[in-house]
Amino acid sequence: METAVRAPATIPDHAAFQTVAVRWVKHWNEHLFSFAVERPESFRFRSGEFVMIGLPGDGGKPLMRAYSVASPAWAEELEFLSIKVEDGPLTSRLQLIEVGDQLYLGKKPTGTLVCDALLGGKRLFMLSTGTGLAPFLSLARDPEVYQRFEQVVAVHSVRRVSDLAYHDELTAQLADDPLVADEAKAQFHYIPTVTREPFRNQGRIDALIADGRLFHPPLEGPAHLDPENDRVMLCGSTDMIRQTAAMLEGLGFVEGSNANPGSFVIERAFVG
Template identity: 75%
Template sequence: MTLLTRPPALLPAHGSFLTSGVRWVRHWNEHLFSFAIERPASFRFRSGEFVMIGLLDGERPLMRAYSIASPAWSDELEFLSIKVPDGPLTSRLQMIRPDDQVYLGRKPTGTLVADALLPGKRLFMLSTGTGLAPFLSIARDPEIYDRFSQVVLVHSVRRVSDLAYYDELTAQLASDPLVQEQALLQFHYIPTVTREPFHTTGRIDALAASGALFAPPVLGERRFDPETDRVMLCGSTAMIRDFAAMLEGLGFDEGSNAAPGHFVIERAFVG
């Protein structure tokens, strides 16, 4: 239990946004934290979508887009964020505590959803940094295990301490009541670190080129195949740009909500 040393920070009502109370906050290191807020009864979303989150800045809310890290069935909305010391929002958002309030957008949206992909056998979710967030949502959604026989989550970070949710993912979501049995057989987690010693090192493109992404227990071809594989990309602009170009060269088509394809990116976060 967290003891508050100050009264909860309550926000004035704003017609454009909902207000929601903070349930918990977890600081992974000096650069990274997670938090969850109460999910309003009227709020509906698809696993993998994002929504606007914010705090009051003078007389107006300051809002930024955040991918929802909790699955669509959860009674809370979970988020993963970096800490930017001088960031207009994150410099303050990292100070929130349980029972504080944040503003929440009314309409989630996004293309990192299963509906934007054609049917396939293997789903690869490739992420860097906080790009992990939407894939935490998708990996905990039972529907994804009905759509794909294998679900592969790759998370690339600079330092070992940046591997948020490492214990839960290494355990193949064993504590998740809705997907634990399916995840034990179908879910594969591949963390990689680029600037510190770790059992897997190197960028995601290097792991793909070497075949490490397709090593056992990931079954099937030791390469990306548009006939069977579907890919989701979220993270740094450079990673997304390079991987999208590589996939297109292999015959993959980008998908959207209107026209499902072989791979998807979240263009709202790409410059």
């Protein structure tokens, strides 16, 4: 097992990546933390995309991992949500960062969890497990999403109640958000569910879909997923994505991409 070593406050420049300073860090529990870095003026992305984040590795070579941006495309900083892996090559050090420390940031964000990869519809379901919530935090705070969909539903499945990062903000329907507070109050719905501890919603996402709990009021519309009017985004564990994608295809949903928009999307860069 590796011993966690704090990331250096400064890191050497690297031609392939930008160097950015950490603005804040928040530890949700012993397994989960969020952090934000400054946003370079040249950095442009679409809400829902991911980018490479890293630190110098052995021999000074950058050690990079893909992270979904949790802040919306209009934000002045770049926010991320990460797990803590005690012996992880990157996260064992990344979890120890402090304000002012420097990280490597990739120059080319990309991804398919974006509005451009979906056809128009009435309801948008963003189904996530664990840190898969991150791209949906970005999308839920983007005004374009509320212009394209009548209802925006963020579902977050975790093992323990303390893993429900951003629970209070999402429960409040993004009331403090400067751009979408009014729209979110009318259109945004947050459904957290816990699998291993008592909570108001218990069970995996597939169970909530099967027994109809996912569609309870105040959500409007049919008590099932409708390929004609519903659009679905998936992010999280490989098992959840593969099982839910197979279920959606069985219902008549078609996977979309940036080149060919469809009725559901996954981030294949993460699941293969």
